[in-house]
Amino acid sequence: MDNVLVAGGAGYIGSHACKAVSNAGFTPVCFDNLSTGWEDAVKFGPFEQGDLLDRARIDEVIAKHKPIAIMHFAALSQVGESMDDPGLYWRTNVLGSLNLIEAAVDAHINKFIFSSTCATYGDQDNVVLDEDSVQQPINAYGASKRAVENILYDFERRFGLRHVIFRYFNVAGADPEGEVGEFHQPETHLIPLMLDAIDGKRDALTIYGTDYETPDGTCVRDYVHVCDLVDAHLLGMQWLTDGRPSAVFNLGTGSGFSVRDVVDHSKSVTNKEVPIIEGARRAGDCTQLVSGSSKAEAELGWKPTRSNLKSMIGDAWRWHQTGHYSK
The missing domain is CATH 3.40.50.720 (NAD(P)-binding Rossmann-like Domain)
Incomplete structure (x- = not known):
């Protein structure tokens, strides 16, 4: 092999x-x-x-x-x-x-x-x-x-x-079978931070900026x-x-989700509310960052079949409840 x-x-x-x-x-x-x-x-x-x-x-x-x-x-x-x-x-x-x-x-x-x-x-x-x-x-x-x-x-x-x-x-997201997952120390990524807030491992999820020129005022990311x-x-x-x-x-997927999109979808996956603090914008944060991936799809035959919020949050939530690493 x-x-x-x-x-x-x-x-x-x-x-x-x-x-x-x-x-x-x-x-x-x-x-x-x-x-x-x-x-x-x-x-x-x-x-x-x-x-x-x-x-x-x-x-x-x-x-x-x-x-x-x-x-x-x-x-x-x-x-x-x-x-x-x-x-x-x-x-x-x-x-x-x-x-x-x-x-x-x-x-x-x-x-x-x-x-x-x-x-x-x-x-x-x-x-x-x-x-x-x-x-x-x-x-x-x-x-x-x-x-x-x-x-x-x-x-x-x-x-x-x-x-x-x-x-x-x-x-x-995470491996749907739960063998590996996302675990950082310190954590900086939106979805695990949100799940930590749901679990009570942090007081709340801070949304940095709610006055961007997007449909709901929060940043959009792919x-x-x-x-x-x-x-x-x-x-x-x-x-x-x-x-x-x-x-x-x-x-990328060619489209993006706002911070509030991610938070709202989490409720349907976890059946729990996300405690939120609305904070000021962070220096350097863009309003919207989205990637075209038509080349990867056309030439590589790549298909991002799991890149939807239900799958990404659901897989991360299962891992979050059971899988953590230790030194």
């Missing part, structure tokens, strides 16, 4: 990717330093603890498992933190990725799937973003991901490293179910296996 190296495979998206890789008939080799991931989430293949800043450790793991492809999810991803400590993000996200990319080239691995972000587009409000939209990141997180994309372009030109880049928006997201990564690996050229794909 062929191995696939999943960098960041103990994290939220990476652990779901490991399950999908396993279900597709490959062995996922999880490479993670556990700084934000959880060893409890490593259930579908071998675990190799290590840091992407340690090139020798990367080489050791690649030599041991001889993966046919690499999926790269490992990164720091908090926008506010990236503004406070940009050096941490450039060092971790860019230098770590460079180590992994160079290791792939040296080991003659020619399939590299990279987890990028809509943050590379910067502050482009109230437009549907596609792969040709101008990239002008406004924080160190988005800039570091954009830099890794540039590295991949350069390494393809020089070494022929074929790659697929996925830029995606708000990821939500949400993608994590299982739909990782399905795209498998399609990306198949794309490269079939000899297709390197490519970039946005992953």
